[in-house]
Amino acid sequence: MGVLEKIQEIEAEMRRTQKNKATEYHLGLLKGKLAKLRAQLLEPTSKSGPKGEGFDVLKSGDARVAFIGFPSVGKSTLLSAITKTKSATASYEFTTLTAIPGVLEYDGAEIQMLDLPGIIEGASQGRGGRQAVSAARTADLILMVLDATKAADQREKIEYELEQVGIRLNRQPPNVTLTIKKNGGIKFNHTVPLTHMDYKMAYNILHEYRIHNADILIREDITVDDFIDLVMGNRRYINCLYCYSKIDAVSLEEVDRLARLPKSVVISCNMKLNLDFLKERIWEELNLYRIYTKRKGEMPDFSEALIVRKGSTIEQVCNRIHRTLAEQLKYALVWGTSAKHSPQVVGLNHRVEEGDVVTIVTK
Amino acid sequence: MTSAIEEEREILESIYPEEFKCINDSTFEITQPIDREESNCDNPPSLIFTCQLSEAYPDEVPDVKITFSEPHPWLGEEEIERLKQVVAQNAEECLGMAMIFSLCSVAKEETNAILIEQSQRETQAIEERHRKEAEQENKKFHGTPVTVESFTEWKKGFDAWRNEQLKLEQESKLKEALSAASSSNARKAILEKRMTGRELFENNLVKLDDVEGEA
Numbered sequence: 238m239g240v241l242e243k244i245q246e247i248e249a250e251m252r253r254t255q256k257n258k259a260t261e262y263h264l265g266l267l268k269g270k271l272a273k274l275r276a277q278l279l280e281p282t283s284k285s286g287p288k289g290e291g292f293d294v295l296k297s298g299d300a301r302v303a304f305i306g307f308p309s310v311g312k313s314t315l316l317s318a319i320t321k322t323k324s325a326t327a328s329y330e331f332t333t334l335t336a337i338p339g340v341l342e343y344d345g346a347e348i349q350m351l352d353l354p355g356i357i358e359g360a361s362q363g364r365g366g367r368q369a370v371s372a373a374r375t376a377d378l379i380l381m382v383l384d385a386t387k388a389a390d391q392r393e394k395i396e397y398e399l400e401q402v403g404i405r406l407n408r409q410p411p412n413v414t415l416t417i418k419k420n421g422g423i424k425f426n427h428t429v430p431l432t433h434m435d436y437k438m439a440y441n442i443l444h445e446y447r448i449h450n451a452d453i454l455i456r457e458d459i460t461v462d463d464f465i466d467l468v469m470g471n472r473r474y475i476n477c478l479y480c481y482s483k484i485d486a487v488s489l490e491e492v493d494r495l496a497r498l499p500k501s502v503v504i505s506c507n508m509k510l511n512l513d514f515l516k517e518r519i520w521e522e523l524n525l526y527r528i529y530t531k532r533k534g535e536m537p538d539f540s541e542a543l544i545v546r547k548g549s550t551i552e553q554v555c556n557r558i559h560r561t562l563a564e565q566l567k568y569a570l571v572w573g574t575s576a577k578h579s580p581q582v583v584g585l586n587h588r589v590e591e592g593d594v595v596t597i598v599t600k
Numbered sequence: 601m602t603s604a605i606e607e608e609r610e611i612l613e614s615i616y617p618e619e620f621k622c623i624n625d626s627t628f629e630i631t632q633p634i635d636r637e638e639s640n641c642d643n644p645p646s647l648i649f650t651c652q653l654s655e656a657y658p659d660e661v662p663d664v665k666i667t668f669s670e671p672h673p674w675l676g677e678e679e680i681e682r683l684k685q686v687v688a689q690n691a692e693e694c695l696g697m698a699m700i701f702s703l704c705s706v707a708k709e710e711t712n713a714i715l716i717e718q719s720q721r722e723t724q725a726i727e728e729r730h731r732k733e734a735e736q737e738n739k740k741f742h743g744t745p746v747t748v749e750s751f752t753e754w755k756k757g758f759d760a761w762r763n764e765q766l767k768l769e770q771e772s773k774l775k776e777a778l779s780a781a782s783s784s785n786a787r788k789a790i791l792e793k794r795m796t797g798r799e800l801f802e803n804n805l806v807k808l809d810d811v812e813g814e815a
Contacts, residue, residue, distance in 0.1 A: 385740070386740070386741075388737060389737075484746055484751075485746045486741070486746075487740045487741060487746065488739075488740055488741065488742055488743030488744055488745070488746070489743060489744035489745070489746055489750055489751070489754055490740075490743040490744060491739075491740035491743070492746060492751070492754065493754065493758070496758055497758075497761075505746065505751075508746070508747075508748060508751070510746075510748070510751050511751070511755070514755075527798075529797065529798060531801075536801060537797075537798070537801055539798060539801075539802070571797070572797035572800050572801070572806060573794075573795075573796045573797030573798070573800065574794045574795070574796055574797075576797075579797070579800060579806065590796075591796060592796025592797055592798040592799065593796065593797045594797030594798060594800070594801060595797075
């Protein structure tokens with residue numbers, strides 16, 4: 238029996254199992270089995286082509302955004318509209334077949350845009366677009382391109398496919414510590430009341446994964462699915478922006494409704510509407526900071542920014558400038574919102590914030 | 601047991617060789633399969649007709665019970681009650697005659713009728729839902745057309761709304777941070793509006809010669 242058949246069998250058993258207190262442990266176990274089988278679908282079966290071609294586009298720039306959507310929603314047109322890229326869609330009669338990279342330059346940052354082929358329903362289970370779904374895992378932000386003229390359920394369908402390959406959209410990893418040990422059995426502790434998880438459920442799931450000794454500390458009221466995600470360990474928590482294209486073909490009232498949905502942007506490539514707002518929102522969702530360096534006695538050069546992720550420290554700033562600079566740091570001077578006074582003398586562990594100006598003083 | 605009951609049992613055994621079961625001398629059970637095409641039902645259960653004949657049979661209506669081989673969403677208590685009433689009415693009309701075969705036939709016919717009605721009701725519900733969905737989908741194509749001018753005007757209103765949302769969100773975060781702050785100094789630090797490093801330099805609020813002193 239293949240992996241897909243096993244998955245279908247377990248799904249059927251879950252439907253037959255009525256939800257009540259006595260069966261929730263059984264359902265938890267089945268969920269654990271399902272997660273394992275689905276992960277097997279993602280494992281590569283053979284080596285693909287040379288690096289950088291096809292879907293193995295090399296990551297470049299300061300961040301990567303993956304365009305995800307059904308065929309013919311206008312992803313390639315959008316890529317061309319906001320980058321300098323001429324999508325290779327012209328080489329194919331109907332639609333994009335491989336991943337096409339482009340670069341969006343936004344206020345000093347270089348953001349790689351990856352136009353992935355349209356997803357077909359069932360992509361996560363090996364049907365067309367499976368590689369596109371998997372490639373999305375490498376992105377720092379997913380731009381889900383949806384056709385405003387099409388049915389409302391296109392979004393749910395794509396979210397389902399991404400969920401199957403372990404992508405968690407617009408969510409944070411669960412606040413749980415799982416430490417696998419060599420002995421001592423399963424230790425289960427929590428700092429808040431739990432409504433879904435308990436020792437027995439954790440024990441069952443861990444044993445399904447052949448983990449017999451572990452310390453678990455739970456700090457928020459997680460679900461069984463959250464716990465399985467934690468044990469699986471290969472989940473990707475990615476921000477997602479929902480981009481409704483072709484709004485020139487619907488009413489302004491519909492535009493207003495779509496635009497007010499959370500994390501939603503409405504655009505028209507035909508009429509070049511709202512593309513600057515889209516770029517602005519992409520930047521915001523990527524959670525990047527611009528840091529400016531400054532030599533002693535000179536003004537900073539604001540035409541050139543170092544791009545770092547939110548939460549980065551002076552150490553990451555040094556690493557961005559030069560591979561060995563962090564080792565040579567004597568101290569740094571910081572002007573900006575991260576400094577208690579301007580300038581503040583700081584070390585490698587100082588956390589920088591958007592728009593900070595930094596002078597690196599070496600030994 | 602009367603000869604009438606004995607005779608009835610022999611009749612039923614010959615009519616329903618497979619379906620008939622004798623519970624005891626005066627209680628009979630007949631299980632009739634329901635044809636899926638006759639009933640327009642994909643997976644119909646079998647109709648189980650149970651009757652208990654009294655000493656006065658056939659001059660007294662038998663005690664009839666109707667169940668199904670397995671539960672089905674289209675055959676609830678209401679439908680079973682309807683079947684009982686149809687059977688009871690028929691029984692009254694058949695007093696004085698052997699009637700069990702007739703009652704079984706009526707019960708089966710009525711079951712088919714019920715299932716056909718339920719099937720049609722479900723089809724109509726599906727069609728109505730599709731019609732409403734299509735209507736809802738089509739609604740997006742009617743109304744104010746999107747032009748550069750109409751969109752620009754709309755965007756102004758949207759930006760105002762969005763800025764209001766962001767402001768409320770920031771105020772909410774500020775309240776949260778203030779309530780979590782442990783001292784008045786910490787609260788002051790939170791409330792203080794600060795410039796980014798870039799803004800400090802661009803607004804000439806940093807003296808370059810001061811920097812030399814730090815080195």
